[in-house]
Amino acid sequence: MTSPDEGGLQGRGEIGLAPRVHEVDMLRGFALFGILLVNAPMIAGTYAGEVGGAGGSGLDRGVVWLVTALVSTEFYLPFSFLFGYSFVLQERAARRAGTAFASLHLRRTLALFALGVAHAVLLFPGDILMTYAVLGLVLYGLRGLGPRAALRIAGCLVVALAVLLLGYGLLVLAFTDPAVPATPRAPVSHVPPIVHAYRGGFRSVVGAHLGELPAHLGADLLYAPDILAAFLAGLAAAKAGLMERRGRDRAWLRRVVVRWLPVGLVGSVFTACCAEGPLDGRWFMVGQAVATLTSPALTAAYACALLLLLDTRGRAARLLAAAGRMSLTHYLTQSLVLACVFTGYGLGLYGRVGTALVSAGCVLLYAAQLALGARLMGRVRYGPVELLLRTVTLGTPPRTPAWTAVRPADDGVPPVR
Incomplete structure (x- = not known):
């Protein structure tokens, strides 16, 4: 979830500063809002307490339905995709610097795993960083794949998971009686x-986190093929230079939105009907199962629509890009703020x-961030x-002072003031 391109060669043995892919930072900053909308109700306990969930007001149930339809399965995919994209850029940067990428990647994944453990135990057991760290090691083993092979494997993983979920779902439908509507009671x-x-x-609070952690880890394990598929899609896109070639190609972006938005919306509406009613x-x-197959379409449509709507040099784009450059800090801060409010x-x-x-x-929290x-x-x-993550990865603090503001030459966009 960290910055994807910490790029070029500042001196032998150091990964320095290459031109950033500004569109990648924008997408990561935008995805932070979706992750917040999904995680916040779980941290707030809206499904477990006196209000919210099935017993909540009509407004609460409507918000839950909309978040399930438009956000829940669409916003972890961009981070997973960009993780794979980042992996390729980091490998190239290490090669230019003459540094062994294996040791860098191992230290990075260990640091991510440690951060994930701390996050899960102290703030939110639904942490994703531990899963990213483990699957990051798998991605390292698959780094030699070409774009086509990576996409084929990604497609097989998605289809296999969808078939597994569908098979289980059909068994539930076949052998489980319909639920009897509950009688209203005081x-x-x-x-x-x-x-x-x-x-x-x-x-x-820590005891509650530890008690819920196995269930969250089980869910991560179940959906690990989907996350790995997104990693591989990002790896393929980075090797093909997709963002650099197509990020500002408005005709191509428009075609993606027109082609895939209807598919994604139909799937997401059906998913919400299954999860939140009327089914x-x-x-x-x-x-x-349907969400597994159609969420990538809606995610791609969201991403391309965002790039179409925002001028990459406009203020909104610069705000999102700044958030994307420190997305890991924002992700953990969201959990910290919510934990302080609700626990x-x-x-x-x-x-x-x-x-x-x-x-x-x-x-309000996202706007403040x-x-x-x-x-x-x-x-x-x-x-x-x-x-912190960069220091652990490199084994030494960056030679370029951390307090030096990003120059326009670094990412093509002036710092936001």
């Missing part, structure tokens, strides 16, 4: 133990706030966590 005062745990002190819960896995670390509002209000808070991130990246070269 609210009860009972609060689930998990809610008490998240509203407790530090040890209680009952027996359809959930069928919806996930016993701070206000203890876990399960007390509906999905609609949580989503509105996400808009864009503004503060732009100011920070106008003054320093790396975000705090990016600097």
Whole structure:
């Protein structure tokens, strides 16, 4: 999730500063908002407490349905795709610097894994960094694939996962009776133990994280083929120079949107119907199978639409690019802020706030991140966590001072003021 191109040769043994792919930073900055919308309700406990979820207001249920349809399965894919894209750029940079890429990549993945463990235990058990680190080692073993071979394997992984999910979903439909609508009843005062745990002190919150971690790791394992497929798609795109060749080709971007947006929307609407109604819960896995097949289409349409709508030198594009350059810092900060608001670390509002209000808070948090991130990246070269990860990866602090602002020559775009 860190910056994809920390590129060229500043001196033998150091990975220096090559021209950045500005469109990549924009897409990463945009994807941060989708990740926030998906993670926030889980950290806030909107599905476990007194409000939100199935028992929430009509507005809350509507927001959940829309987030499921338009966001839930579409916004982890850009980060996975860009992880693979970054991998190729980092390998090229190491080759230009005359540095052994294997040791760099191993240190980087170990650092990502350690960050993921800390994130999962302290802030949010739905962490993705540990999975990225493990699959990053698999990607290293597949680095010699050409673009066509990488795409073929990616396609096979996606289809295999979709068939697995569909098969399980059809078995559920065949052998499970339809759910009987619940009879309305008066609210009860009972609060689930998990809610008490998240509203407790530090040890209680960490214990709740550890208790939920196996389920999240199991979900990551199930969807690992999809994540690896996105890694391989990014690897293929980087080897073909897709972003550099097509990132500003408006005719090509428009064709992608026109061709794939309808496919993605149909699939996402069906997925939301399976997960959030009107279809009952027996359809959930069928919806996930459809999402596995169609989410890449909607993700590609989103990305191309964003590049069509934004002038890469406009203020909005610069704000997104600045956020993308420190996306790992932003990702962890989102979890920290939400944990302080909703768990016993701070206000203890876990399960007390509906999905609609949580989503509105996400808009405010993301806007604050864009503004503060732009100011920070106008003054320093790396975000705090990016600097830590880079230092561990290289085994030494960067020779270029971290407080040196990015010059226009570095990425073709002046710093945001």
